[in-house]
Amino acid sequence: xxxxxxxxxxxxxxxxxxxxxxxxxxxxxxxxxxxxxxxxxxxxxxxxxxxxxxxxxxxxxxxxxxxxxxxxxxxxxxxxxxxxxxxxxxxxxxxxxxxxxxxxxxxxxxxxxxxxxxxxxxxxxxxxxxxxxxxxxxxxxxxxxxxxxxxxxxxxxxxxxxxxxxxxxxxxxxxxxxxxxxxxxxxxxxxxxxxxxxxxxxxxxxxxxxxxxxxxxxxxxxxxxxxxxxxxxxxxxxxxxxxxxxxxxxx
Numbered sequence: 001x002x003x004x005x006x007x008x009x010x011x012x013x014x015x016x017x018x019x020x021x022x023x024x025x026x027x028x029x030x031x032x033x034x035x036x037x038x039x040x041x042x043x044x045x046x047x048x049x050x051x052x053x054x055x056x057x058x059x060x061x062x063x064x065x066x067x068x069x070x071x072x073x074x075x076x077x078x079x080x081x082x083x084x085x086x087x088x089x090x091x092x093x094x095x096x097x098x099x100x101x102x103x104x105x106x107x108x109x110x111x112x113x114x115x116x117x118x119x120x121x122x123x124x125x126x127x128x129x130x131x132x133x134x135x136x137x138x139x140x141x142x143x144x145x146x147x148x149x150x151x152x153x154x155x156x157x158x159x160x161x162x163x164x165x166x167x168x169x170x171x172x173x174x175x176x177x178x179x180x181x182x183x184x185x186x187x188x189x190x191x192x193x194x195x196x197x198x199x200x201x202x203x204x205x206x207x208x209x210x211x212x213x214x215x216x217x218x219x220x221x222x223x224x225x226x227x228x229x230x231x232x233x234x235x236x237x238x239x240x241x242x243x244x245x246x247x248x249x250x251x
Contacts, residue, residue: 008231008250009047017053044159065243067227069115073164080120081150097141167208220244
C-alpha cells in the first residue's frame with residue numbers, strides 16, 4: 001500500500017487487554033509492541049490497532065456516539081477469500097457479509113463488541129457514479145465465487161494490509177462533515193438521511209458517519225470502553241471531533 005495512504009492506526013479502550021490481544025492475534029494481526037497497559041498490533045510491522053487497558057471502565061451506553069466499526073483493508077480479493085475460508089474453518093465471530101459494489105466485505109465483532117470489517121476493493125474502473133455520486137450499496141456477497149478465487153488461508157494478514165476506513169456513530173451529520181472537511185475530506189456518497197461517506201483522493205470512503213444511534217447521541221466519555229481515536233497522516237496536530245473522538249497524526 002502506498003505511503004500516501006491517509007490513515008494510520010485506530011485506538012480502542014478495552015476492559016480486558018490480554019483477551020483482546022489474544023483475539024486480534026488469532027484474527028490475523030501481529031503484536032508489534034507492548035507498553036504500560038497498552039499493546040500495538042499490525043501487519044508487516046506497521047501498526048493497525050492500538051489497545052489501551054481501561055481498568056474499571058464502563059460499557060458504552062445506548063444512544064452514544066463512537067465506533068460503528070473500523071475496517072481492515074486487504075490488498076486483493078484473493079486474500080479476502082483466503083481469510084473467509086480461515087474464518088469459516090476456525091469459526092471466527094462472523095456477523096455478516098456484503099457486496100458494496102465498490103468492495104467486498106466481511107463483518108465481525110471482537111470479544112468486547114467492537115465492530116470489525118475486513119474487506120477488499122474492486123478495481124476503480126468498476127465503480128459507478130449514477131447522478132454524479134458514487135454508488136455504495138449493499139447486496140449479497142457471492143460466497144462461492146470468493147472462495148473459488150481464494151488464496152491459501154494464512155494465519156496473518158499480508159504486509160500491505162492497512163486501516164482502510166473508520167465508520168462512526170455521530171450526533172449530527174452536518175457538524176461531523178464540516179469537521180472532517182476541514183482536514184481535506186470530500187463528501188463522496190450518501191445513504192438516505194442517516195449515513196454519509198467521505199474521503200481523500202476520490203476513494204470510496206476513508207470515513208463513514210451515521211445517525212444509527214439517533215440524532216443528538218451523547219459524546220464519547222473517557223471511562224467508557226470503545227473508541228479512543230484514530231490517526232490521520234494529513235494533519236500536523238491533534239484535535240477532537242464534535243463527538244469527543246481524538247484525531248491525531250501518527251505517533
